[in-house]
Amino acid sequence: MQKLSNSAIISIISKLLIILVIAKSLSLALWWYLPSDGIEIKEKYNFQPKYQRVVFTNMIIPEKKVVKEKPKKITDGINITNMILKAIYGTNKKAFVIVSMKSSPKKTEVIGLGEEFKGYKLKSITISSAIFEKNSKDYILLLQESKKSKGSKSISKSYITKVSNHKRATNVTKNSNDLVNVSRKDIAYFAKNPKQIWREISIHEVKDGKKIIGFKIRRIQKNSKFAMLGLKKGDLITMANNIKLESYKDAIDIYNSIDKLDTIQIVVIRNNQEVELVYEIN
Amino acid sequence: MVKKIVKFFAYLSFFILAIIYFTPKVSLYYLAESKMKHFDVVVTSEVLKDNGFSLDIKNGTVMVKSIESAKFEDINIKLFGLYNFISVDNIYLSSTAKSFIPLYIRRINIQYYILNPLNIDMFAIGKFGKAKVVIDLLKRELRVVLTPSKLMKTKYRSSLRNLKKSKNGEFTYAKTF
Numbered sequence: 001m002q003k004l005s006n007s008a009i010i011s012i013i014s015k016l017l018i019i020l021v022i023a024k025s026l027s028l029a030l031w032w033y034l035p036s037d038g039i040e041i042k043e044k045y046n047f048q049p050k051y052q053r054v055v056f057t058n059m060i061i062p063e064k065k066v067v068k069e070k071p072k073k074i075t076d077g078i079n080i081t082n083m084i085l086k087a088i089y090g091t092n093k094k095a096f097v098i099v100s101m102k103s104s105p106k107k108t109e110v111i112g113l114g115e116e117f118k119g120y121k122l123k124s125i126t127i128s129s130a131i132f133e134k135n136s137k138d139y140i141l142l143l144q145e146s147k148k149s150k151g152s153k154s155i156s157k158s159y160i161t162k163v164s165n166h167k168r169a170t171n172v173t174k175n176s177n178d179l180v181n182v183s184r185k186d187i188a189y190f191a192k193n194p195k196q197i198w199r200e201i202s203i204h205e206v207k208d209g210k211k212i213i214g215f216k217i218r219r220i221q222k223n224s225k226f227a228m229l230g231l232k233k234g235d236l237i238t239m240a241n242n243i244k245l246e247s248y249k250d251a252i253d254i255y256n257s258i259d260k261l262d263t264i265q266i267v268v269i270r271n272n273q274e275v276e277l278v279y280e281i282n
Numbered sequence: 283m284v285k286k287i288v289k290f291f292a293y294l295s296f297f298i299l300a301i302i303y304f305t306p307k308v309s310l311y312y313l314a315e316s317k318m319k320h321f322d323v324v325v326t327s328e329v330l331k332d333n334g335f336s337l338d339i340k341n342g343t344v345m346v347k348s349i350e351s352a353k354f355e356d357i358n359i360k361l362f363g364l365y366n367f368i369s370v371d372n373i374y375l376s377s378t379a380k381s382f383i384p385l386y387i388r389r390i391n392i393q394y395y396i397l398n399p400l401n402i403d404m405f406a407i408g409k410f411g412k413a414k415v416v417i418d419l420l421k422r423e424l425r426v427v428l429t430p431s432k433l434m435k436t437k438y439r440s441s442l443r444n445l446k447k448s449k450n451g452e453f454t455y456a457k458t459f
Binding site: 015016019020022023024026027030031034035036037038039040041110112115191192193194195247248249252255256 | 293296297300301303304305306309310311312313315316319324325326327328330345347348349377378381382439440443444
């Protein structure tokens with residue numbers, strides 16, 4: 001009779017079991033030193049009241065109603081006369097334009113040199129016009145002129161960069177309530193071209209220990225959009241719409257909700273004094 | 283002698299497989315998460331499942347500097363030492379990025395294997411098109427080759443301007459770290 005303990009299979013199984021025990025022991029030892037919980041972010045709630053701006057003068061003097069003219073519908077086929085040249089950016093070979101159709105002026109397209117828009121190829125760009133080509137014929141599209149409405153509110157100009165010298169016309173205006181008007185077009189432009197923001201302004205977080213206490217303007221381009229907004233080099237932005245800017249999230253939350261806002265109030269510390277800046281978004 | 287060597291390697295392979303199987307992958311993931319926290323990157327509200335030889339992470343949200351940056355449906359991690367593979371499915375980027383890139387990415391594959399030890403290969407496909415990323419560990423260089431989709435070419439031209447266009451219609455981006 002053969003002894004079971006001498007069997008080769010039992011020997012292999014026992015060796016494998018020993019290996020399993022060693023592996024499990026090692027994994028348990030590793031498990032002992034590893035963290036047992038993950039990291040979860042706690043939602044930070046803001047209990048401060050929402051920023052609201054009340055213009056008491058409106059209660060005494062009723063605001064004039066601005067009658068908007070309905071835009072005429074254009075039913076013709078695509079024609080250069082149906083296009084609007086909204087803005088020109090850049091220099092020489094790197095220039096591009098923003099165009100839209102008159103039928104949907106809000107739906108803009110960015111066209112670079114050599115690119116086509118509705119069958120028209122962008123051939124060249126001058127300071128105030130863009131030259132398109134179609135069927136070997138040249139078409140000149142002039143830059144849309146700024147319009148101003150009656151009363152304190154203003155319809156802002158397009159954000160224009162002259163091809164030759166980079167100087168821009170600006171659309172920051174002050175209304176009768178000393179509010180600075182900001183155009184939604186500009187906000188949309190900067191949202192599409194974030195590089196332009198960092199060309200004009202440089203902002204860095206300022207920490208007190210590990211906690212962010214605000215965002216400091218380290219550089220601001222002269223005559224830039226941001227300079228026109230009244231911001232200055234060295235300003236420490238601490239609050240926006242009554243929300244303390246203590247994280248990037250706080251700043252991004254404001255940015256994400258900008259479409260729904262009509263006014264933005266920011267608090268900056270300038271020369272050790274708190275300064276409140278209020279902007280109206282039109 | 284040969285029989286003994288074969289036996290040794292067979293037992294060694296079994297030991298390695300046992301180690302991979304018993305390794306507390308969820309705890310290792312928590313360790314990786316705590317390391318990522320130093321770079322202000324946190325994955326939150328995810329569901330973890332240890333499948334023995336792989337780890338599944340489902341329905342997580344990626345927060346960068348406390349800002350919600352992306353959501354994903356599934357991450358599958360297979361780490362075998364000689365061959366390591368991570369796949370991420372159905373990624374939805376935060377609306378903050380909507381001006382730069384289409385927000386839906388169908389899949390990202392990341393692989394690192396012993397036959398190509400100096401490079402980490404990545405491949406991504408989504409509404410933006412296809413992207414191939416190679417991280418050269420020796421040169422410390424990241425190289426992206428993007429084949430943009432029609433949507434990317436028409437609606438996100440300003441983003442493509444930041445990349446270098448090659449003759450075959452691809453866009454490249456390189457960065458050292």
